[in-house]
Amino acid sequence: MDGLRFVAAMLVVLYHYTAWHHEFWNGTQAKEAWPDLSRVTMFGNMGVQLFFIISGFVILLSSYGKDIPAFVGSRIGRLFPAYWVAVIVSGILVLFIWPAMGEGRTIVDWMVNLTMLQQGFGIPHMDGVYWTLWAELRFYVWIAALMLLRCMTPLRLLAFTMLWPLAVIATSGIHANWREQMLVPEYAPLFAGGMVLFLIYRFGHTPARWLVLGFNVVFAAYQTGAGASRDAAELVGYAVPAWVYWMIVVALFAAIALISLTRLGHVSLPGLALAGALTYPVYLLHEVWGWWLIKQLSPILDPYAVLLIVLGVVLTAAYLVYRFVELRWGRKLSKATAAGLRRITVSLTGFLGGTSERLHRERS
DSSP, X not given: OHHHHHHHHHHHHHHHHHTSSOOTBTTBOHHHHSTTTHHHHGGGGHHHXXXXXXXXXXXXXXXXXXXXXXXXXXXXXXXXXXXXXHHHHHHHIIXXXXXXXXXXXXXXXXXXXXXXXXXXXXXXXXXXXXXXHHHHHHHHHHHHHHHHTTOOSHHHHHHHHHHHHHHHHHTTTOOOHHHHHHHOTTTHHHHHHHHHXXXXXXXXXOHHHHHHHHHHHXXXXXXXHHHHHHHIIIIIOOOOOHHHHHHHHHHHHHHHHXXXXXXXXXXXXXXXXXXXXXXXXXXXXXXXXXXXXXXXXXXXXXHHHHHHHHHHHHHHHXXXXXXXXXXXXXXXXXXHHHHHHHHHHHHHHHHHHHHHHHHHHHHO
């Protein structure tokens, strides 16, 4: 799974560098600078779909059997240390070094970006890749709600993975912000499908679980096909029929099923754990800094040399963030957050209990 996550990240990186419709290759559009490679890397945006399926599996795996403070603490400790570094360095670039890329962004936007909630307030990202984090956060809210409502049982979780996408379908004619924010409509079946794969992995095969998985795969493929085909035309400039993306989504689910439900999941190769650890900082750091480096180097170096240099810089920066930020501060932040939430819970419980007891005495 670590190796698959790293592959997903590198697919996104190559998509942004060699296919997406920027002109940082010495004034030439990416697909024209890479006419052959771009016909393959144009599908790299499917790395995001792969991320969301894996997230459905892994987040349920890591939260099952835990309480809300432990879950929230683990997510904050995992997400924020590397994210804060990425926001700081990206803000420095787009506000002070390359203001043309940061047009319309302000110091206030930069500060709000540190919360990871900027999209909810309609504030622009300092780096475009942060949009996926907003989708992830809304999925985490659903997991926390399931924990709070005591729905973390196989049967109730299976019902949720069916009802969530059905709610998306039932409200498809409603164009309202609450639907977009609450239901995460474009990506619900990807997350839900990953959750069903976890249920099969943890609790075994049943016809009901496979039927719900199949429903989510079909729905995810249909939705992805429509959106990705449009994006291929608008963001890359290639015409790709929707059925190609249907097949890709099915293949992504199949890959995760093979890894989680067969002996492939027990295969351990050197470097895979490190590759998985680098996935998140690579994703966070690669876009605007990578584009800036391409813009600076492409007028003086061969495109292949530029691509290798930029990839090397991004991977090195990701390792440094992992080694000196995530390893050093991630677990500490996670434990501190969980402990703080537990103290708040105990205090609130005591306060509410005391208030209830006083009211009872007064009535008596």
